[in-house]
Amino acid sequence: MLPTFLRFPFAFAGLITLISLLPIPALAARYPSYGTLRTTKSGGVLNVVINNTYSTINLFDMHVQSDLANLVETLQANDTDVRVVVFSSANKEFFIGHIDVEYFLPGYESVLPLYDTGFPDMLFPVALLWNITQLPQATIAVIEGRTRGIGNEFLMSCDMRFASTSPSVLISQLETSLGVNPGAGGGMYLARLIGRGLAFEYVLSSADVDARTAARVGWVNAAFGTPRELHAHVRALAARIAMFPAAGIIATKTGINAATRLSREEIVNAAQNVIAALLPTPPVQGAFRRFIHVTRNQSIGKMELDYGAEVGRLFE
Amino acid sequence: MLPTFLRFPFAFAGLITLISLLPIPALAARYPSYGTLRTTKSGGVLNVVINNTYSTINLFDMHVQSDLANLVETLQANDTDVRVVVFSSANKEFFIGHIDVEYFLPGYESVLPLYDTGFPDMLFPVALLWNITQLPQATIAVIEGRTRGIGNEFLMSCDMRFASTSPSVLISQLETSLGVNPGAGGGMYLARLIGRGLAFEYVLSSADVDARTAARVGWVNAAFGTPRELHAHVRALAARIAMFPAAGIIATKTGINAATRLSREEIVNAAQNVIAALLPTPPVQGAFRRFIHVTRNQSIGKMELDYGAEVGRLFE
Amino acid sequence: MLPTFLRFPFAFAGLITLISLLPIPALAARYPSYGTLRTTKSGGVLNVVINNTYSTINLFDMHVQSDLANLVETLQANDTDVRVVVFSSANKEFFIGHIDVEYFLPGYESVLPLYDTGFPDMLFPVALLWNITQLPQATIAVIEGRTRGIGNEFLMSCDMRFASTSPSVLISQLETSLGVNPGAGGGMYLARLIGRGLAFEYVLSSADVDARTAARVGWVNAAFGTPRELHAHVRALAARIAMFPAAGIIATKTGINAATRLSREEIVNAAQNVIAALLPTPPVQGAFRRFIHVTRNQSIGKMELDYGAEVGRLFE
Numbered sequence: 001m002l003p004t005f006l007r008f009p010f011a012f013a014g015l016i017t018l019i020s021l022l023p024i025p026a027l028a029a030r031y032p033s034y035g036t037l038r039t040t041k042s043g044g045v046l047n048v049v050i051n052n053t054y055s056t057i058n059l060f061d062m063h064v065q066s067d068l069a070n071l072v073e074t075l076q077a078n079d080t081d082v083r084v085v086v087f088s089s090a091n092k093e094f095f096i097g098h099i100d101v102e103y104f105l106p107g108y109e110s111v112l113p114l115y116d117t118g119f120p121d122m123l124f125p126v127a128l129l130w131n132i133t134q135l136p137q138a139t140i141a142v143i144e145g146r147t148r149g150i151g152n153e154f155l156m157s158c159d160m161r162f163a164s165t166s167p168s169v170l171i172s173q174l175e176t177s178l179g180v181n182p183g184a185g186g187g188m189y190l191a192r193l194i195g196r197g198l199a200f201e202y203v204l205s206s207a208d209v210d211a212r213t214a215a216r217v218g219w220v221n222a223a224f225g226t227p228r229e230l231h232a233h234v235r236a237l238a239a240r241i242a243m244f245p246a247a248g249i250i251a252t253k254t255g256i257n258a259a260t261r262l263s264r265e266e267i268v269n270a271a272q273n274v275i276a277a278l279l280p281t282p283p284v285q286g287a288f289r290r291f292i293h294v295t296r297n298q299s300i301g302k303m304e305l306d307y308g309a310e311v312g313r314l315f316e
Numbered sequence: 317m318l319p320t321f322l323r324f325p326f327a328f329a330g331l332i333t334l335i336s337l338l339p340i341p342a343l344a345a346r347y348p349s350y351g352t353l354r355t356t357k358s359g360g361v362l363n364v365v366i367n368n369t370y371s372t373i374n375l376f377d378m379h380v381q382s383d384l385a386n387l388v389e390t391l392q393a394n395d396t397d398v399r400v401v402v403f404s405s406a407n408k409e410f411f412i413g414h415i416d417v418e419y420f421l422p423g424y425e426s427v428l429p430l431y432d433t434g435f436p437d438m439l440f441p442v443a444l445l446w447n448i449t450q451l452p453q454a455t456i457a458v459i460e461g462r463t464r465g466i467g468n469e470f471l472m473s474c475d476m477r478f479a480s481t482s483p484s485v486l487i488s489q490l491e492t493s494l495g496v497n498p499g500a501g502g503g504m505y506l507a508r509l510i511g512r513g514l515a516f517e518y519v520l521s522s523a524d525v526d527a528r529t530a531a532r533v534g535w536v537n538a539a540f541g542t543p544r545e546l547h548a549h550v551r552a553l554a555a556r557i558a559m560f561p562a563a564g565i566i567a568t569k570t571g572i573n574a575a576t577r578l579s580r581e582e583i584v585n586a587a588q589n590v591i592a593a594l595l596p597t598p599p600v601q602g603a604f605r606r607f608i609h610v611t612r613n614q615s616i617g618k619m620e621l622d623y624g625a626e627v628g629r630l631f632e
Numbered sequence: 633m634l635p636t637f638l639r640f641p642f643a644f645a646g647l648i649t650l651i652s653l654l655p656i657p658a659l660a661a662r663y664p665s666y667g668t669l670r671t672t673k674s675g676g677v678l679n680v681v682i683n684n685t686y687s688t689i690n691l692f693d694m695h696v697q698s699d700l701a702n703l704v705e706t707l708q709a710n711d712t713d714v715r716v717v718v719f720s721s722a723n724k725e726f727f728i729g730h731i732d733v734e735y736f737l738p739g740y741e742s743v744l745p746l747y748d749t750g751f752p753d754m755l756f757p758v759a760l761l762w763n764i765t766q767l768p769q770a771t772i773a774v775i776e777g778r779t780r781g782i783g784n785e786f787l788m789s790c791d792m793r794f795a796s797t798s799p800s801v802l803i804s805q806l807e808t809s810l811g812v813n814p815g816a817g818g819g820m821y822l823a824r825l826i827g828r829g830l831a832f833e834y835v836l837s838s839a840d841v842d843a844r845t846a847a848r849v850g851w852v853n854a855a856f857g858t859p860r861e862l863h864a865h866v867r868a869l870a871a872r873i874a875m876f877p878a879a880g881i882i883a884t885k886t887g888i889n890a891a892t893r894l895s896r897e898e899i900v901n902a903a904q905n906v907i908a909a910l911l912p913t914p915p916v917q918g919a920f921r922r923f924i925h926v927t928r929n930q931s932i933g934k935m936e937l938d939y940g941a942e943v944g945r946l947f948e
Contacts, residue, residue: 175880175884176873176876176880176881176883177876177880178880179876179880181880181883181884181886182887185887187884187887187888188887188891191888191892192892194850195824195826195850196791196824196825196888196893197791197793197852199892200791200888201792201869205872205873206876262891266890266891270890270891271887274887278880281879283877284877284879311872312875315875
């Protein structure tokens with residue numbers, strides 16, 4: 001018989017929690033190719049390689065968003081077979097370039113299916129990143145290459161982040177330079193992660209931050225001198241976590257999310273609705289057109305490679 | 317006559333606060349031996365040495381919990397004679413091993429008095445640690461030896477933490493490996509202290525973290541190369557704080573607690589009730605029995621000394 | 633035509649936000665001399681030099697408070713001409729000494745105008761610092777010299793902080809030593825910035841913290857070996873941010889403030905009303921008189937230069 005204090009009322013008080021925590025027995029889900037996402041499963045670890053072949057800069061466009069939403073939907077189904085998800089990029093110059101700013105200009109209409117995120121008050125990419133923060137799996141980003149704007153917001157929505165010290169790694173929350181704010185709460189997560197002072201510096205200045213600096217201030221968990229060391233560290237960490245019971249991973253994430261994650265209301269009110277009000281305004285529409293011009297349609301080139309240094313060209 | 321702005325209404329608005337802050341004049345409390353706690357008083361500093369002679373690993377069992385609760389009750393009585401409490405361990409291999417997992421297995425019934433914590437919705441150790449966070453004294457942990465599970469949750473409930481760089485110091489929040497979560501909110505406090513990213517890494521992987529790493533990321537305030545330096549630093553710091561008026565210490569703690577501490581609701585809902593729902597389940601009961609087996613009844617040996625490296629034995 | 637998802641309902645939901653974000657077209661404001669504040673404007677950057685010629689320690693007295701309130705009122709008027717405000721000090725030994733403790737002693741009545749801060753439940757300096765946190769401009773503090781008590785609370789109310797590693801830079805939240813707490817929430821902001829553990833250590837011990845330590849733990853963004861490097865870094869950073877649209881700066885600040893700033897209620901209840909209750913008590917009145925005595929009326933000398941080391945003289 002269990003000790004008295006475990007019988008009642010705490011076990012009872014936790015019943016609803018328990019139900020939500022217990023994995024639903026299910027056939028192992030299939031993780032097919034998703035077009036822009038290549039997946040391979042190794043034990044309890046699902047490796048997801050972001051590979052947007054429609055773009056030279058791994059643009060976070062409708063293809064990537066649609067495929068990610070599809071993947072997230074599968075992972076949400078409490079599949080206990082996968083306990084850790086590792087995101088990396090096939091493009092070693094760009095982990096995730098940034099969002100496709102064409103979205104915000106007149107005439108753009110996606111023809112891709114975008115799934116139901118479950119949150120009608122959230123824009124699609126905002127809801128997608130929110131859903132990633134509460135996956136029942138541990139999530140790890142492996143950063144080789146530039147990661148700007150929503151790319152950093154994607155990093156923030158993962159549980160952990162590791163980077164290579166390659167000069168190709170530049171992380172930036174660049175929205176301020178375009179007259180808007182990080183609309184999915186990336187600047188807000190960053191401020192909780194590295195402190196208000198440094199977040200104001202990096203976000204307001206739309207700076208490119210290298211991996212060593214990012215590791216020093218806590219933006220990424222650690223930076224590694226070679227891709228080999230980076231991948232070896234993440235592989236070992238993922239395999240270790242995947243050894244543990246799924247319920248423990250979920251339960252631990254529940255607590256850390258409750259203690260540090262932004263609430264949906266904070267994201268909607270202080271990030272999403274702020275940018276939504278600014279996007280249709282003529283200055284922002286002008287800035288986005290200028291951005292597309294100087295980046296040569298968001299393709300690889302001096303501007304996309306070195307945005308932090310070249311940002312002044314927006315204002316020439 | 318006081319300046320106008322001090323007369324009204326602010327002094328009035330703060331009246332209830334004032335009453336709670338003003339130390340109650342009282343005879344100096346007695347700090348007897350508490351069985352597993354050795355206490356000595358030096359000026360305004362109370363030194364408390366955790367010395368669980370019933371255990372080779374300074375297990376956080378009913379003896380230690382009962383004695384701590386007794387001590388906390390005395391300290392809560394606004395005793396202005398003690399302004400700083402310093403916790404250290406007699407066992408230099410284990411500051412606090414971890415909780416006695418026998419608690420959670422059938423048939424365990426403690427025969428020790430456990431005092432009234434004042435919070436009937438909280439399990440006893442959870443309420444005990446909560447009460448430590450709001451003692452009217454400054455609290456400092458001096459870490460020599462391993463500190464895992466509720467040992468780290470105890471560290472989190474102290475105001476400050478200092479460690480020796482001895483290889484004996486290994487800090488770990490190990491619950492995930494056993495299929496549960498830190499039930500008193502230790503992982504949640506840690507995430508606010510060192511950031512969401514590193515907390516996910518260390519807690520989800522149930523890693524053993526050494527003192528230098530802990531100091532670098534902010535888990536402990538500082539790490540010292542020798543026990544002599546460690547104790548000298550804490551002695552000087554404690555004596556300095558003890559020189560200041562008790563009301564200032566209490567008032568400052570009020571603010572920092574309001575800004576950074578978890579709320580009781582957060583601990584109860586996102587930590588305690590989550591673990592309470594998992595503890596009675598067969599997988600967790602099995603994991604705890606396996607844990608007792610591989611640790612040879614939670615006694616000193618390879619598994620307890622080096623849990624972080626040996627954790628795989630749980631799954632053999 | 634804009635993409636569907638930008639038309640409705642998000643743009644509508646953000647309408648009130650939009651109105652508050654859009655700068656009000658106005659004639660460029662005048663930034664006159666403010667007595668204790670020297671201002672010069674360079675592009676979109678307003679440089680403000682704190683120069684309290686009534687004091688040898690740049691005391692945060694009624695003159696400085698009154699002038700700052702006047703400046704803040706001008707900056708609040710959504711003046712898009714100024715996008716970044718940089719605060720530095722003419723006195724290289726004292727950025728801001730501390731508050732004028734004469735305020736809290738009988739008989740003090742200011743004859744200066746203090747403006748309406750808009751928050752009748754907040755004491756004047758508390759409301760002043762609150763208003764600084766929500767200026768529509770990016771704010772940067774450039775620290776050369778000692779900065780204690782409300783001096784550090786002023787630092788906390790700025791978005792970013794940079795320091796020289798000169799031995800003249802000593803930062804301290806010294807209130808605990810006088811039997812009170814930081815009344816405008818400075819200790820609380822600090823705890824969110826550098827973590828609960830280090831904040832308890834520095835604030836409870838009323839320590840003087842040097843610039844290198846402050847940079848290492850995140851109290852300041854960075855420390856520079858020479859004033860030349862310090863000012864060059866801030867000048868470049870300020871000029872870069874000032875290049876970006878005002879609406880983006882405001883929008884980004886909205887998010888980071890929502891994620892990390894204290895709420896007005898937290899400041900009022902856990903800082904201001906706590907100190908307000910203690911200030912009129914005889915022990916605190918006695919401590920403040922003793923402070924004025926040992927600092928020779930809050931003037932430059934051993935005690936003000938080296939408070940952290942000399943604090944024991946308060947208790948002789």
